[in-house]
Amino acid sequence: MKNKLTGNRFIMDVGVLKTELYFETDKSMVFTVIDGGALTENGYSERVETTIAEVRPQVYMIAWKEKSGATVTHVEDHENGIIYSNATLPDGGFYTMKGTLKPIDNE
Template structure:
């Protein structure tokens, strides 16, 4: 199995419907996410990330946004699958799954 290069590349995380984001991995500790389709959910932001390799080409990536929203992804670059868990505030906890494709 060949290791997929993540750092220095951009990926599209498509959670279906109106939730599609671009993930731009600057390093293993910094990423910019930008909504492609988000229905007002979030604005582009560069965040400090932690990337934990679960197995080759599968990472748990997590960060905290300026709004105090916390996000945890499981990103399977080999199979093109992404799962997200987002805590927007004390009352909203989102769990979504979608596709993950390289765009650069």
């Protein structure tokens, strides 16, 4: 079943990391790093398989595992433009971030 994110792009800005999120299908997303800060290189892009659960209208919990082994879980509040992101890195590092989430026009 198609979710309401599919086909849309968003800019996630959590201060130390700014990323474009493109929900390609209801089970895949492409993220592209706009500004990786000290976390990752600018321009890095990866397609990931996602699990998406709608918590309530316009609020989603999204989880995926990256090629590096990092695991990421977002709670995305599209109504209020707020994102909560938790990431566990392969080296054991854990990041808890909060920031903004804004839609961008589809081309």
